[in-house]
Amino acid sequence: MDTSERGAEPGAGRGPGAEPGAVLKRERVRDVILELIESRGAGDAIPSERSLCAELGVSRPTLRAAVDELVTAGLLVREHGRGMFVAPAKITQELVGDRQAMSLPQATGAWSSRILEFTTVPAGARVGRKLRLSPAAEIVYVARLRLVDGAPMAIEHLHIPAALVPGLSAQELESGDLYDHLREHHAVRVREAVQAIEPTVVTRAEADLLDVPELSPALLFERLTTDTDGRPVEYVHSLYRGDRYRIVSRLTLDPAPAVPAPRDGHHPGIPPGDFADGDAIRSSTVGDVQTNR
Numbered sequence: 001m002d003t004s005e006r007g008a009e010p011g012a013g014r015g016p017g018a019e020p021g022a023v024l025k026r027e028r029v030r031d032v033i034l035e036l037i038e039s040r041g042a043g044d045a046i047p048s049e050r051s052l053c054a055e056l057g058v059s060r061p062t063l064r065a066a067v068d069e070l071v072t073a074g075l076l077v078r079e080h081g082r083g084m085f086v087a088p089a090k091i092t093q094e095l096v097g098d099r100q101a102m103s104l105p106q107a108t109g110a111w112s113s114r115i116l117e118f119t120t121v122p123a124g125a126r127v128g129r130k131l132r133l134s135p136a137a138e139i140v141y142v143a144r145l146r147l148v149d150g151a152p153m154a155i156e157h158l159h160i161p162a163a164l165v166p167g168l169s170a171q172e173l174e175s176g177d178l179y180d181h182l183r184e185h186h187a188v189r190v191r192e193a194v195q196a197i198e199p200t201v202v203t204r205a206e207a208d209l210l211d212v213p214e215l216s217p218a219l220l221f222e223r224l225t226t227d228t229d230g231r232p233v234e235y236v237h238s239l240y241r242g243d244r245y246r247i248v249s250r251l252t253l254d255p256a257p258a259v260p261a262p263r264d265g266h267h268p269g270i271p272p273g274d275f276a277d278g279d280a281i282r283s284s285t286v287g288d289v290q291t292n293r
Contacts, residue, residue, distance in 0.1 A: 043085055043086060116145055120162050137163075146238075155206060165182070188227055194224050200239070201218060247286075
């Protein structure tokens with residue numbers, strides 16, 4: 001992503017149909033490159049920066065910044081004189097809990113939001129696939145800065161099917177809980193979410209928004225949320241400050257497991273053999289905001 005653009009103040013409070021701003025432009029470039037990565041295998045080449053710039057109609061610095069971000073995230077490998085290649089797949093581990101045991105307590109602190117960009121746009125191929133929509137179907141795209149006790153904590157990029165939230169305004173998303181709002185104003189009841197968390201570092205523009213030094217550690221979240229009918233209602237990726245936010249999980253050994261533990265692996269952070277084979281793990285997770293020192 002173009003760090004020089006991201007350092008500028010994005011448009012705020014954009015209504016449906018408004019011209020997409022800088023944040024959304026960078027999001028589109030990122031999505032196109034991710035689509036290329038996801039359609040190829042490890043070691044496969046992706047088009048050159050020159051050809052991608054021509055195809056997307058963006059400047060070389062904008063394209064290069066997006067590539068740099070994906071190289072840092074471990075999704076692309078850049079080889080001098082040869083080009084760009086899809087990186088090897090990452091190792092993925094999952095904690096599985098039953099519906100009664102899995103919980104997500106509220107993170108500490110008083111949370112609020114500042115809208116960076118709000119607009120209605122076509123879903124595009126990648127987001128449309130995640131939300132089970134046609135690429136031409138409209139989504140509400142929201143970029144917002146999340147604050148805790150007035151201090152910047154995270155940058156969120158939300159994608160919500162427009163048909164689910166008629167009349168949704170930017171002002172409505174600046175306070176309160178998004179899921180409470182969906183339930184109370186749009187009769188959308190969320191039930192389940194699949195979320196991945198990875199370590200990363202912040203770009204210069206992200207650092208400006210989060211009030212941290214460039215290349216500071218951060219946590220990258222990607223989440224797909226479904227409602228009680230199993231329908232996708234939200235796709236979001238977020239960047240949380242690594243110096244102020246951490247995830248704490250409580251794991252409980254279940255003597256009468258419903259889901260066997262994998263025999264060929266182990267749970268994150270738990271050495272193999274620490275729990276007996278066949279035992280299930282119950283899990284609860286809480287976000288913990290660290291106080292300033």
